[in-house]
Amino acid sequence: MARPIKKGIDYFPLDVDFLRDIKIRKVMRACGSAAPTILICLLGNIYRDEGYYMKWDEDTRFLVADDVGTSEASVDEVVKKSIQVGIFDSKLYDQHQILTSHGIQERYKKAAYQKSDSSIDKKYDLLNVNHIDNGVSNSGNPVNHAESTQSKVNESKEEESKVNNTRLSAPASRIQEEFAILWGMHPRKVGDQVAALDTYKNDVLLKNITFDQVKAKIEAYKKQIELNGTQTTYIKTAGKWFTERCWNNEYDTTPPARQEPTPDWAKPGYVAPVEEKTPEQEAVDQAKLDEMMRKIKEGRDVNAS
Structure with missing residues (x-):
């Protein structure tokens, strides 16, 4: 098929x-x-x-x-x-x-x-062309060789020129498409896109960076923002992120260490609960207190004599 x-x-x-x-x-x-x-x-x-x-x-x-x-x-x-x-x-x-x-x-x-x-x-x-142009290749339509030799030479030169122009425009077009994707990934899509594109394009053409490297850095930046709970006001705009070449920055994507819960007694304003005693426990405690007071009194009488 x-x-x-x-x-x-x-x-x-x-x-x-x-x-x-x-x-x-x-x-x-x-x-x-x-x-x-x-x-x-x-x-x-x-x-x-x-x-x-x-x-x-x-x-x-x-x-x-x-x-x-x-x-x-x-x-x-x-x-x-x-x-x-x-x-x-x-x-x-x-x-x-x-x-x-x-x-x-x-x-x-x-x-x-x-x-x-x-x-x-x-x-x-x-396009409103005046001649018939169905866009189909004429490779299967034979023509008189003697009459078309010069025409073929001219067409060959034109096609070669078109191929060269396409090759020259392809990198710029690819960079534009890459930039559009990266800009769309950024968590705060505001700022000067013209300057941002120029910065990205220059570094790509100089082979200082690649699309995948910048993409990974944006993802890391977004992860850091999520972990820290950064408010929108403090998130760097896409315009500044690109023009300042923040793809060279290091982003901390390590999850915060797990914190042990603080015991109640260590919290500010803690009041210890009062233990309720039974009548029997109160009687025992009172007996201990009376015995302690008796011994203290006996000790004073001995010292006095």
Whole structure:
């Protein structure tokens, strides 16, 4: 049985000025600093699965919220604002409840040019190409060799250039995706994401750190917070945690030693309980007291004589 053809792509390009894009800034202003993380997660799902669009429903909203570590209401708010500012196409969303855009489809076609089938469904197509382009490889369509030699040379150069560009953009794209995951893991997701991303990216490219190392440090920091019962006010924000390179810190995840309970008599204000005596015990005690007083009196009389 033939293996099903994968529609999605493994990497997608993300501009270094992504967080400075006016549309992104509008979404961030309206929905908060977690908006870029949600958007990157949405784009990752779009490019990974269908390649150029994503069905938007309650299940998808839940999965994105769960991936990012935020509420479904926050995700829904980001999606609605993104449609409003033009990050996603409003017409296709209204008609088919999908998230896509001209730019997404354009980047998909460029990244998937080597696929045997990179076609875009006609009812979703926003590229408005004038020539017929079904996205299917023409390797099975023979053409006249004499007329196509120069064309093949040009196509070969263009494909080589595309491959090189894809290779250059892949590390940056991977770092962006890693950062979005790490930011979503942090216990206090506020702060300057641009500066935080720059710091993380620089250290990764310099091979000072890896994704797994930073992930382990965030988990250790969260464990330390849990063990100490640290209040939110005293938890370092994600922005500072990244820019201050707190992945170099050591975190104490040792459970506190078990303390023996303090006995009642050692507690402040302790009052010893009064023991109630029976009449017989009181008679015995009184007899002992009388005998003690008699002996003391006899001793005094002897000394006096």
